[in-house]
Amino acid sequence: VQEIRIAYLGFGNVGRALDDLFAQKRDELRDNPGFEIKVTGVATGGHGMAVDAKGLNMQALRKAKDISAYSSMHLIDVFDFIRNCQANVIFENTPVNYQTGQPAISHIKAALDRGMHAITANKGPVVHAYRELSELADRNGCRFLFESTVMDGAPIFSLFREALPGANLKSFSGVLNSTTNMILTRMEAGDGFEEAVSYCQEIGIAETDPSGDIDGWDASVKIAALATVLMDIPLKPIEVQRKGIREISKSDVKKAQQNGKRWKLVCSARRVENGVEAKVSPSLVGPESPLFGVMGTSSIIQFETDVLGVLSVIESDPGPRTTAYGLYADFLNANR
Numbered sequence: 001v002q003e004i005r006i007a008y009l010g011f012g013n014v015g016r017a018l019d020d021l022f023a024q025k026r027d028e029l030r031d032n033p034g035f036e037i038k039v040t041g042v043a044t045g046g047h048g049m050a051v052d053a054k055g056l057n058m059q060a061l062r063k064a065k066d067i068s069a070y071s072s073m074h075l076i077d078v079f080d081f082i083r084n085c086q087a088n089v090i091f092e093n094t095p096v097n098y099q100t101g102q103p104a105i106s107h108i109k110a111a112l113d114r115g116m117h118a119i120t121a122n123k124g125p126v127v128h129a130y131r132e133l134s135e136l137a138d139r140n141g142c143r144f145l146f147e148s149t150v151m152d153g154a155p156i157f158s159l160f161r162e163a164l165p166g167a168n169l170k171s172f173s174g175v176l177n178s179t180t181n182m183i184l185t186r187m188e189a190g191d192g193f194e195e196a197v198s199y200c201q202e203i204g205i206a207e208t209d210p211s212g213d214i215d216g217w218d219a220s221v222k223i224a225a226l227a228t229v230l231m232d233i234p235l236k237p238i239e240v241q242r243k244g245i246r247e248i249s250k251s252d253v254k255k256a257q258q259n260g261k262r263w264k265l266v267c268s269a270r271r272v273e274n275g276v277e278a279k280v281s282p283s284l285v286g287p288e289s290p291l292f293g294v295m296g297t298s299s300i301i302q303f304e305t306d307v308l309g310v311l312s313v314i315e316s317d318p319g320p321r322t323t324a325y326g327l328y329a330d331f332l333n334a335n336r
């Protein structure tokens with residue numbers, strides 16, 4: 001049995017769900033592939049940081065208001081944490097910064113510089129530093145992986161990396177933002193726009209300021225991540241032609257229903273001669289489209305390649321648990 005030391009940088013919904021999954025998979029991992037997991041570091045923004053090469057007592061630590069009490073040494077800042085956590089794999093799950101990707105990019109760089117695999121659900125580092133971080137990982141013989149940044153645990157990046165060698169992506173389209181899809185679903189059931197937004201806040205999928213979802217920013221960031229990685233064309237979220245769902249009224253939704261159609265916030269990108277044309281905007285779709293049946297928090301992506309017919313991936317019921325699985329899949333791939 002091989003001991004693998006892991007550290008959680010960011011320990012909120014996703015970090016905790018990942019820790020649950022490691023606990024659930026403990027025996028399985030020990031049997032095959034023969035890994036013994038030891039958590040040697042946990043860092044938060046406002047609830048302290050802890051490292052211990054002997055392994056942290058996660059059950060006790062998870063109940064603590066300030067986790068520093070569990071640390072075997074005093075830590076000055078996050079970079080001190082990275083230097084001293086002695087992990088083989090670091091999971092970066094701090095909040096996304098859409099504008100610059102920081103400080104997560106610096107966290108990941110520091111981890112890769114020390115030869116650790118860096119795995120993240122944070123979209124910022126992918127859209128702002130994909131090439132730089134991947135090249136750094138290659139030079140240091142480790143991996144930078146980010147499956148959970150788009151469609152949570154559904155295999156999107158690994159699909160192209162592992163299962164579709166030699167396939168060239170020409171275009172993709174889909175529904176990639178759960179909150180807006182849920183808002184439109186609720187509006188079809190009779191809610192007004194504001195009512196539907198409140199519902200999404202109540203169930204914890206929309207933030208207090210939901211504009212990142214409603215105005216299409218989250219969707220643009222996902223399009224940028226997909227184009228950057230899968231088409232190898234660096235694309236910034238600002239370069240995505242963007243329109244959100246703010247102007248869709250209850251009567252628009254009703255009129256669409258009367259015509260047997262539905263509004264969806266559609267994300268798309270197409271390779272063109274000198275780059276990529278990318279767009280997010282509300283579109284009317286009919287029952288002939290696979291997007292039509294994708295309701296609530298579910299999402300879908302369709303890929304057009306030079307070798308297959310249209311290939312689709314649909315994910316239903318996403319959440320921190322499915323995001324955790326994407327990180328776990330990356331962990332297994334990095335340690336193969």
Ligand SMILES: NC(=O)c1ccc[n+]([C@@H]2O[C@H](COP(=O)([O-])OP(=O)(O)OC[C@H]3O[C@@H](n4cnc5c(N)ncnc54)[C@H](OP(=O)(O)O)[C@@H]3O)[C@@H](O)[C@H]2O)c1
Binds near residue numbers: 043078095121
């Ligand atoms: N929730 C999902 O299902 C989902 C899905 C896909 C992707 N993601 C991405 O996954 C990441 C984490 O999401 P989440 O829902 O777990 O967020 P969250 O619940 O807000 O947790 C964020 C964690 O990061 C810590 N943190 C904040 N700033 C930090 C800093 N500068 N240094 C170290 N730690 C810091 C926070 O500390 P405190 O506890 O002290 O505040 C908290 O532990 C985000 O980038 C998000 O976009 C989430």
